[in-house]
Amino acid sequence: MFGQRRIDPTPGTHYRCERxxxxxxxxxxxxxxxxxxxxxxxxxxxxxxxxxxxxRMIQAKDIIESRAF
Structure with missing residues (x-):
């Protein structure tokens, strides 16, 4: 699967696997x-x-982003 998160510096290939x-x-x-x-x-x-x-990761990201302003 090709994809890039906003925080990733370059495009990457992420393989779906059993977590x-x-x-x-x-x-x-x-x-x-x-x-x-x-x-x-x-x-x-x-x-x-x-x-x-x-x-929890989404909430943490939201808190960090809200304090940046």
């Missing part, structure tokens, strides 16, 4: 920024937390 992985019976999800979040007890918990993580 949730299991390690020793615990579940983690990876972020675009390269961090591994978790552990979670179930896959459903990890998938739910992906949406919470995205919401």
């Amino acid at each position: 949730v992985s299991a390690v020793n019976g615990q579940y983690f999800f990876s972020t675009r920024e390269g961090s591994l979040e978790g552990p979670y007890f179930t896959r459903v918990d990890a998938e739910r937390e992906i949406y919470c993580y995205i919401r």
Whole structure:
């Protein structure tokens, strides 16, 4: 997939892949920024937390942008 976020300096290729992985019976999800979040007890918990993580990142961005003015 070709795409560029506003904060990316140059266009890049982003490949869609499974964000949730299991390690020793615990579940983690990876972020675009390269961090591994978790552990979670179930896959459903990890998938739910992906949406919470995205919401927190959007809120943080909005707060930072509102303080810039």
